[in-house]
Amino acid sequence: MKNKEVASLLYEIADLLEIKEVEWKPRAYRKAAQNIEALSEDIKEIWKKGELDKVPGVGEGIAKKISEFLKTGKSSYLKKLKKNIPIDVEDLMNVPEMGPKTVKLLYKKLKVKNIKDLKRVAKKGKISKLYGMGEKTEKEILEGIKTVEVSKKRFLLGFMLPNIREIEEKLKKLKEVQLISVAGSVRRKKETIHDVDILIASNNPVKVTEYFINLGDVKKVLAKGPTKSSVKLKDNLQVDLRIVSKESYGSALQYLTGSKPHSIKLRKIAIKKGLKLSEYGIFKKKKKIAGRTEKEVYNKLGLPYIEPELREDRGEIEAGLKKKLPKLIGYGDIKGDLHVHSKWSDGNNTIEEMALAAKKLGHSYLCICDHFGNLRIANSLNERRLLKQIKEIDKVNKKLSGIRILKGVEANILPSGKIDVPGKLLKELDIITAGVHSGFKSGEASMTKRIVSVMDKINILNHPTGRLLQKRKGYELDLSKVFDSAKDHDVAIEINSFPNRLDLDDVNSRAAVDNGVKLVINTDSHSINQLVYMELGIGVARRGWCGKKNVINTLPLNKILKKF
């Protein structure tokens, strides 16, 4: 998929145009980039069909630039822009406080081209001497650079969620808090988050704000107003708090949940109807006609309620208008986890401990899939130990009630296009899962062939693209061929719920569903406290428009045993 690359090209162009103070074009480029990012179809395929201009936001001008980029891997337009403005705009704009205007000013006056330059002039106190700048701004910029260096600006949702819930609980206990909700990308279950947005309804904002900015984890107060305040926590996560009245809670929640493109589209619908939508409500002239609940807001715009995970401007508004929104899988619909590890390989808990923890979460089955073979993973099972493990599972199953432990394995898909578990062993197992754990760089054609050729021997394909968030991109892979093959062989494709995997991702999950492929949401847990990551995988599935029927581990045990 070239979509991400094309999108980032367009974003970069937009940033540069913004520096040049070209009007409107940056908006057009960003819009196009955002739409391309959201496409489930490969932009290259669309280009080959000559249908680039059918992508929303892409017209003649942008289509030309995309064509050139896909053909040559380069963009002469971008090159020209960069020649005029030899600045690392993306890097600089990542620094809080730094927008296009400031970037331009600092380049013109101080020749700042990148973060290194920025740090140097800020330390020397040169920025504060410029017209329109001051000492505070200079200090903020230095702080901002540190933030970028420390945190890279985004956090993995799964690792932050416990802290976020704790803050929510603390605030909930205040008697001045009438209603509270975590909004923003956390509510939309994005895989990584930039900050946390909390909305509160209260008629004593002063008291709530005081309490909020004095929470134990707060390192620094970034902003503090009567309705809006913002803090940085010790772990560098930024938390924004917005306080409104009960009457505006619904519209404020909608606004604060976003996404931005989704909200902008809603506001445009409002305008067309002669209304105005803001975080305070929907207004007809000066009169407020909605705002207490989100449902009310959506309904007044002629839409059904839209689930937060769908609000990415990926067609959900259009589907809503046509009353064709999907019924999403619910957070309580999962019946079991089909990919976890135990002490037998690289896990931290015994089979019994894992089973008891899963039962506590309400699961009725759990499949132990320890690593097999001798490829890179510590303590992998061999033939003898797997047979021994099977006997152990029989024993624990006899002992426990209310949960059934299934016998599985996580095999390696070898570069040769085979799995490394002997055929006679496979017959002893309930579920065969397999994934690629080595040789990631073989290239699209060979990786695709490698994976497709094991489909007739497995039930579940684990972490299909191998990506690790904030660490490595997935391997080159023709997913549409993998989907076709999975469908032919009744193989379920995994949404791996581990916080830094979430693989398949939301866009590809949607493509899988569109292609009639069955999915399975697993945690890949290596200890009992990781079983709760299921929520993240379900979030991805919901972001990918998946229903309950698309996910096999919403099925009862007997269906699973019959291989779905």
Next chain:
DNA sequence: GCCGTTTTCGGCCCGACTGTTTTCAGTCG
């Protein structure tokens, strides 16, 4: 640069907070 049941030209979401500016621009979401 894109787009169209008010437009093929003239629009393009709305508001809060901060710092430095004495009335507002820049940034953020």
